[in-house]
Amino acid sequence: MAVTWFNDFYKHIADSPLSHWLEVLPAQIATWQKEQLHGDFAKWVKLLNKLPDISTNSVNLKDNVAFGVSSEVTEYTQKQITGLLKQFMPWRKGPFHLHGIHLDTEWRSDWKWDRVVPHIKSLKDRYVLDVGCGSGYHMWRMLGEDAKLVVGADPSQLFLMQFQAIKHFNPDPRIHLMPVGVEQLPELKAFDTVFSMGVLYHRRSPIDFLYQLKSQLRTGGELVLETLVVEGDEQTVFMPGERYAQMRNLWYLPSTAALTVWMQRVGFKNIRVVDVAATTTEEQRATEWMTSQSLVDFLDPNDHSKTIEGYPAPLRAVLIAES
Numbered sequence: 163m164a165v166t167w168f169n170d171f172y173k174h175i176a177d178s179p180l181s182h183w184l185e186v187l188p189a190q191i192a193t194w195q196k197e198q199l200h201g202d203f204a205k206w207v208k209l210l211n212k213l214p215d216i217s218t219n220s221v222n223l224k225d226n227v228a229f230g231v232s233s234e235v236t237e238y239t240q241k242q243i244t245g246l247l248k249q250f251m252p253w254r255k256g257p258f259h260l261h262g263i264h265l266d267t268e269w270r271s272d273w274k275w276d277r278v279v280p281h282i283k284s285l286k287d288r289y290v291l292d293v294g295c296g297s298g299y300h301m302w303r304m305l306g307e308d309a310k311l312v313v314g315a316d317p318s319q320l321f322l323m324q325f326q327a328i329k330h331f332n333p334d335p336r337i338h339l340m341p342v343g344v345e346q347l348p349e350l351k352a353f354d355t356v357f358s359m360g361v362l363y364h365r366r367s368p369i370d371f372l373y374q375l376k377s378q379l380r381t382g383g384e385l386v387l388e389t390l391v392v393e394g395d396e397q398t399v400f401m402p403g404e405r406y407a408q409m410r411n412l413w414y415l416p417s418t419a420a421l422t423v424w425m426q427r428v429g430f431k432n433i434r435v436v437d438v439a440a441t442t443t444e445e446q447r448a449t450e451w452m453t454s455q456s457l458v459d460f461l462d463p464n465d466h467s468k469t470i471e472g473y474p475a476p477l478r479a480v481l482i483a484e485s
Contacts (some may be wrong), residue, residue: 165195167326171338174311179289179352179380185332186348187340193342200318206323209249213330214239216261221332223306226272229331231377232262250324252452255299260331268452271299274359274388281436283384285309288354291378293344294361297324298337304357305337314339315347346455349377359388363412372428379485385430390415391438391479396423400473407460407469408478418479430483441476 168191175181198204218230232240244263247253256267285307292301295314298321304312314325316339325339344361356378357373365371375385392400394417398474406412416424416434425433443466446457457476462468467475 163339167338168340170335171313171340174335174338178311180311180313180350182352183348183452186346187342187410190342190346191340192318201319201403204251209246209325210326210330212246213327214426216331218331221258225304226257226259227306227330228259230261235261238407246435247327248451250320250327252454253324254452255296255449258299258328260328266449266451267299268446268449268456272303273445274478275303275337277437277439278359278388279303279307280474281480281482282386283355285355286359287317289352290355290357291353292357292359293378294340294358294364294452295321295325296300298320298339300359301325301337301339301356305334307358309355310336313353313405315342317341317343327473333409344371344374347374347378351377351380353378354380354384354385355384357386357388359386360390360414362387362389363415366393366413368414368416369424369428372424372430376428376430376485381485383485385481385483385484385485387425387481388478389421389481391418391421391477392474393417394418397399403471403474406473407457407471407472409460413451418481421479421481425481425483430485433481433483435479435481437480439478453468 163224171182192251203354216230216235217235220231222228240263253265253267255269255271258263258265260294285304287310290304292314295301295316298314301314303310322339322341356375358375362368362371392398392415396419398417399420400415402412422433443458448456460470461475462470
């Protein structure tokens, strides 16, 4: 089953501007598959195979990610699907609506999308890459904007399984997730639009990461960069201690002005900050699909303008630039 996910993608890009990716990708995927012999991979594939096959003509990717309606399935089937999908918890990015099931994720990722989409170039007929795509929620929204092909890159095994679980209910051939990190991507220089949302602050070398993003874009292509920032001027870059809002793997939080300088140095043009928004406990919270601690537990209980460590609370910005 897993092999067909990738073979379909190889065929899809063979006659596309991405065809030179085939020089390295199959070998990378073969190595990745060998590494999945241990752990939960086999169990998760079996769970995916148990999902019932349900055809539907009801697909909505413009307003949300919704496949099917409740009247197409029995209450028993709804419970079966819910039970299987909960085996893939925690579900962090969404929400998804599947045949009357509301998969209520930790993040209201639709709110982020609503902040981003008014400012980007039309995705119609474009080749789109989402770096660090997670379970793929935003990829579906990109497809809803009539992209020609949407490719996600994320090395997480669980995110791939969550993506495939959702795709089971709408097996569209124009959307694929490759379990690779951005550092494994060759310089494709072929995508019309590259998204990176919620990744930059996890990178030890943010400048190298910006170069990696730029090397995926064709000349004149568009970068959509969403990340944590702090207030300040061109010199302001904040590096927290061991944890920030209880996150361990967090490195640099620049101001939007400093980030703009970084992007200029890397060679991006027409850089603009199109949105800055504080993350609220309504946008990121625990649900029955993500039952562990969430943002409210990571903020100072007496002052939500600070994290539990005393740092400025999460502030997120969206910057858009051209290659």
